[in-house]
Amino acid sequence: MNIGSYNELRIVSKTEAGLNLTDGDKLVLLPYSHVPKDAEIGDNLNVFVFVQKDGRLTATTQKAYASVGDFAFLKVVADGEEGAFMDLGIDKDIYVPTKEQLRPMRMGEKHVVFLFLDEGNDRLLASSKLYDFVENETFDFEEGDEVNLLISEETDLGYNAIINNKYIGLLFFNEVFTNVKVGDRRKGWIKNIRVDEKIDLTLQPSGYSHVISSKDMILAELKKHGGIIPLGDKSHPEDIYERFQISKSVFKKTIGALYKERIIKLSDDEIVLIAGED
Template identity: 60%
Template sequence: MIEIGRFNELRFVKKTETGLVLTDGEKEVILPYVYAPKEAEPGDNLHVFVYIHSDGRLMATTETPTAMVGEFAFLEVVDLNEQGAFMDMGIGKDVFVPEREQKRPMKVGQKYVVYLYTDERNERITASSRLTDFIEQDMHDLEEGDEVSLLIFDESDLGYSAIINQKYAGLLYHNEVFEDLQPGDVRRGFVKKIREENKIDLSLQVIGFRHILDLKDTLLLELRENGGIINLGDKSSPEDIYNQLKISKKAFKKAIGSLYKERLVIVSDDSVKLAPDPKREIDEMAD
């Protein structure tokens, strides 16, 4: 069965004046010559993205769209009419956003995070900025500490809302984020806590003990690459620490505290230094 708004493997059966005719055995799809592989022969299976043309015909392209049906994406509005907005999908076909599916009135030239789906009435690819209608609530495949992909879609007084793994929604709290995030930004994140009513707290930092182990290695490498010193210490601001190391001050202090206990570093208010290596000094004296 042909999936509209997604890639399909279809068999090339014949040529027409407008393009190649492809089929799944039941329906026929036109692949315009401009998108057709020159070496294609009847009987070949072609990997194509399928959509419905404005005249109602099934059309295909070998171009890769910015997003497909069933996905959240950050798209730009390229045109408006009385019924809604049209957004650029990165191919020769724009996706329509009905006025009723716009959380806020859209403007040409602006970009919005939307969800792509097929309209049940006409099977056309459609988009909506009313994201909560498409976010899954059953998070059986998520656990605290999981690494996830985040798509930022909104900002509130509490923090930044993000789509998790193209399925769920969660929140990055302002006081735990040390960079300026914008809707459409994609980041690696981590599930910090799954609370009641399936609310998810997120972090841009690795969670738990594994985080400290990772940071210890990162800090030791940073020290060795900078002549044995980092100009950050106990009194450094959270912003300075994040700008240089991309970690929170809390995580930084835990990591250097662990390194200090192992007598690997010397910590002051404004710097961290590699501690002298007694074995290395003995070897140097022997030389």
């Protein structure tokens, strides 16, 4: 049975407190308050399983925000000298011992944490010391690959982000042209895997394939706005991103390609569609 995660279990009997479910080996109680109305003995249910403070296995049909092995952005609902509790989306809050807090947690705050099981009693715990749980070698991606990001922390250089729920990388401030905050889930790309095995990230695709798609987008915008767009080589990266959601680097490669094809005329602050291209 996967404690701290979802399990497909069979209903085998009823008790005064709820239904007994089994994986063929262990029994777990599903309280009546979480039992679907049409559930019958012999049915299978997909439930989240956790251990109560007294050691009892308990199941719920509530949807947890995360499972063991996940990084998640959770809210602190209680704090004390020994630890804090965070809302997991079910009746059972998740405990974060003080020793697992990168910085002291206070009620009402939200933090990115990693969920794991206590080796001694299988109790579900969380930690904000993320570097203790990310992998830092044998990457299963290459430079240029699209990845899923969870923004985990703002630093002096940019934003740390969890990559594919497994690794950690850095999104530099000069690679960000939109509002980003801790807890955001974003699509990103691997910009660089450094020799020290640290990972640089970007929110923009790279490579010529992206230039090709950007050409179509810019041409469509030119035709839509009378053949003129007030953006050029000297335009601010933020203005370019606001209009096209691409970096200035990709923008310059794209308009450069259009210029070489004699489709547009360029200036520092304007691109113009050449007559006959509309």
